[in-house]
Amino acid sequence: MKKILLIVLTLIFSVQVKAQNSKISIAIKEHIKARIDNQVNVGVAVGYVDVDTIELFSYGKTALENGTKVNEQSVFEIGSISKTFTATLLALKVNSGEMSLDDPASKYLPKSVKLPTRNGKKITLKHLATHTSALPRMPYNFAPENPKNPYADYTTEQLYAFLNSCQLTYNIGEKSEYSNLGMGLLGHILELQSGKTYEELIIEHIANPLQMNDTRLVFTDAMKSRLAKGHAGLSETDNWDIISLGGAGGIRSTVNDMLKYVQANLNSDKIDSKLHNAMSxxxxxxxxxxxxxxxxxxxxxxxxxxxxxxxxxxGGYTAMIALNKAENKGVIVLSNNNESIDPVGIKIMMPTYPLQPILPSIAPIIAKTIKDQGIEEAIIFYKKTKAEKPNDYNFKEEELNTLGYQYMADGKKDIALEIFKLNVAEHPNASNPYDSLGEAYLDRGNQELAISNYKKSLALNPANENARQVLKKLNAEVKEEVVEVSQEMLDTYVGKYELAPTFHIVITTKDGKLLLQATGQPQFEIFPSDNNKFYLKVVEARVEFNANSKGEIESLTLFQNGQVIPGQRVE
Structure with missing residues (x-):
């Protein structure tokens, strides 16, 4: 399943730039360079600001194929950072007296729309803005025609139809559970209240006052000419056109523009008083x-x-923004592929944060060996190199997986099949290699081996909906094994686990369910595959809880994207 350094110093609000004591250190720049050179990311652009310093740094390309160098003016999708713009618009309306955080959201919707309630309580604007509305992450009638541009065909009529049929599964205000639906609805309510589109509101109240001319939902011609194309892994993918739920994640921008936004949030007393008060x-x-x-x-x-x-x-971009108002510093990091760049932002804000070393991928070397000596010699070389030099290259499962799909796309299906076989042999406890091998067998018409591998993939990752759907189409029996874990045992896992100085996983339990929430991310239910092993359904990831000699849970281990990350229990 598919999965030359440029430093630019600029002035915003007439702040003097100091070149010494760079906050985007040489180590961070080398880390970013290693990410691009080793094909972890395609392009990365970073901006940092504090009380008297502004720094920008970018490296990589706008596209792997025929791309130009990314820079501070390259256009990226910023995804859910858009939600902070939506909150600022709401705050403007609250401060002007036009709206109140305690207003029922239904007050601004057409009378034909019946927003769900629970136990007599209504969803307020504050609930929408804090992810406490009890609305699900996404509407259940969300069924995109093009998964590569999933929001493009979701209409306001579909949104209203869902809201009229939605039943809340827990009490409003009871907990914070991330909801793109809720924040998208808030953006739509702001449209209805003002009689303007969400983009018009962004331009009028934020982009124009801050001179953010490249911050829009719809690309201008100038933005298109500087677009950093999105990538899923190393393959170009479509941009996401998020209109009806634009308040959840529809904005495109540049590092230059976003640095103005960062500084406005830090030094809001230097901007228009209305915007200053709203950001505050x-x-x-x-x-x-x-x-x-x-x-x-x-x-x-x-x-x-x-x-x-x-x-x-x-689908093809990642972004991260962080503010420390007490120390008057902030950072924005943008990338044009779907590999998280959060560690870069965290390192800039917290210099003691340890960055993981970036190793060169083994895939290009294997590809060259295949070209020069054939697939059999390449497999021998891979195994020998992994045994003798395990710390010299990145041998993670996605390296071979991506390589296999490249050969599939080139029509070299025999080579792809052998690479997927190798990946399964090298990573027998990972779900995705079996899924890919199943796809390769199915492509060759071997349904029996396809079914066998899809079943293995599903057994390792019960959340692999792709495998489940393929097996159904092949009329293959899928056994649903239900693992039950006692509430007493679930309670032993509750706590806070530190995976890095500023990155924690918090485990809670409610109504017999175990819930996981990572720093700055939504809360998700995790599902048991064994008494101490749980998996997520929203992403291919799993956690395992570890006990000490006394039987006390002292740590957990996160398995995701070929990484094995331990987390010590701190609370």
């Missing part, structure tokens, strides 16, 4: 749950009572 309101804690160990401002995630954070991801 959006930064205030609006929801805090000690049991859930979560704290939310309006759209902004609050970490350690110190950082305001948000990241973003669409």
């Amino acid at each position: 309101l959006a930064h205030k804690t609006a929801y805090k749950n000690e049991t859930q160990r979560s704290e939310m401002a309006l759209a902004w995630h609050v970490e350690n009572g110190k950082f305001l954070l948000h990241n973003g991801a669409t």
Whole structure:
């Protein structure tokens, strides 16, 4: 299943730039360079600002094929960072007296739309802005015709139809559970209240006052000419056109523009007073749950009572923004592929944060060996190199997986099949290699081996909906094994686990379910495959809880994207 350094110094608000004591250190630049050179990311652009320094750095290409160098004017999708813009618009309306955070959201919707309630309580604008509305992450009638541009055909009529049929599964305001639907609805409500489109509101109240001329939902011709094309892995993918739910993640921008936004949020007293007051309101804690160990401002995630954070991801882009108002510093990081760049932003904000070394991929070397000596010699070489030089190259499962799909796309299906076989042999406990091997067998018409491998993939990752759907189409029996874990055992896993100085996983339990929430990210239910092993359905990831000699849970291990990341229990 598919899965030369440029430093630019600029002035915003007439701040003097100091070249010494660079906050985007040489180590960070080398880390970014290694990400691009080793094909972890395609292009990365970074901006940093503090009280008297502004720095920009970019490296990589706007596209792997015939791309130009990314720079501070390259256009990216910022995904869910758009939610902080939506919160700022709401705060403007609240401060002007046009709206109240306690207003029922239904007040602004057509009378034909019946927003769900629960136990007599209504969803308010504040609930939408803090992910406490009890609305699901996405509407259940979301069925995109083009999965590569999934929001493009979702209409307002479909949104209303869903809201009229939606039934809430827990109490409003009870907990913070990330909802693109909720924030998209808030953006739509702002449209209805103002009589203007979400994009028009962004331009009028934020982009124009801050001179952010490349911040839009719809590409201008100038933005198109500087577009950093999105990539899923190393393959170009479509842009996401998010219109009806634009408030959840529809904005495109540049590092130059986003640095203006960062500085406005930090030094909001230097901007228009209305915008200053709105940003100040959006930064205030609006929801805090000690049991859930979560704290939310309006759209902004609050970490350690110190950082305001948000990241973003669409099909071909990742983004991260962080503010430390006490120290008057902030960062924006944008990338044009779907590999998270959060560690780069965290490292800039917290220099003690340890960046993981980036190793060169083994895939290009294997490809050259195939070309020069054939697939059999390449497999021998791979195994020998992995045994003798395990720390010299990146041998993670996705390296061979991506290589296999490249040969599939080139019509070299025999070579692809052998690579997928090798990946399964080298990573027998990973789900995705079996899925890919199953696809390769199915492409060759071997249904028996396709079914066998899809079943193995599904057994390792019960959340692999792709495998489940393929097996159904092949009329293959799929056994649903239900693992039940006692509430007493679930309670032993509750706590906070540190995977890095500013990155934690918080485990809670409710109604017999175990819930996981990572720093600055939504909360998700995790499902048991064994007493101490759980998996996520929203992404291919799993966690395993580890006990000490006394039987006490002291850590967890996160398995995701070929990475094995331990987390010590700290609370």
